[in-house]
Amino acid sequence: MSVDEDARDALLVDRVRRGDADAYGELARRHLRRAFAIAWRILEHREDAEDVVQDAFLRALERLDTLKRGQAFRPWFQRIVVNQALNVRRSRKVRRTEPITETAPAPTRSPEAAAVDAETRERIRSAMARLPERQRVIVLLSELEGYTSKEIAEILEVPPGTVRWHLHQARAALREALSALEEDVK
Numbered sequence: 001m002s003v004d005e006d007a008r009d010a011l012l013v014d015r016v017r018r019g020d021a022d023a024y025g026e027l028a029r030r031h032l033r034r035a036f037a038i039a040w041r042i043l044e045h046r047e048d049a050e051d052v053v054q055d056a057f058l059r060a061l062e063r064l065d066t067l068k069r070g071q072a073f074r075p076w077f078q079r080i081v082v083n084q085a086l087n088v089r090r091s092r093k094v095r096r097t098e099p100i101t102e103t104a105p106a107p108t109r110s111p112e113a114a115a116v117d118a119e120t121r122e123r124i125r126s127a128m129a130r131l132p133e134r135q136r137v138i139v140l141l142s143e144l145e146g147y148t149s150k151e152i153a154e155i156l157e158v159p160p161g162t163v164r165w166h167l168h169q170a171r172a173a174l175r176e177a178l179s180a181l182e183e184d185v186k
Helices: 003-017 021-043 044-062 073-091 109-130 131-143 149-156 161-185
Strands: none
Touching: 003 021, 003 073, 021 044, 021 073, 021 131, 044 073, 073 131, 073 149, 109 131, 109 161, 131 149, 131 161, 149 161
């Protein structure tokens, strides 16, 4: 997000603090898509991600007075989304939906190709699941959402060097875990 967009958010936050409900609606519209993408990447479940985003917007509104003047709304709000999603993930130990199996019919792909793709996805999902939670979140934000180390550091409230270290460690662990997959492809 640009400086202009952060400044626009700051103006909207000021309007919300003065009681302007429409301003909060605009903030929500500006950040809804990215918030949902983050929640979905962490939870991999549409309805849970929607619930997390809704709860995060409510929590942000309730705690808007804790946002310091001059502090950017976006990383502050995204930190709320990440924390809410991680809390839901931790609490849903029993409830888990099943992914579409490789035997599900695919109109444009052969069953063999679908099986290979399903196996690849499962190996990647399994390798990601073995990462420590912080590394998994950093990989998701970096590789899938395109955030920089600095932006992730703001969201997670850690130094950028810590983010880079965790990302390096996670990538090394994923390379090792997925090396067998590379051998299979050759």
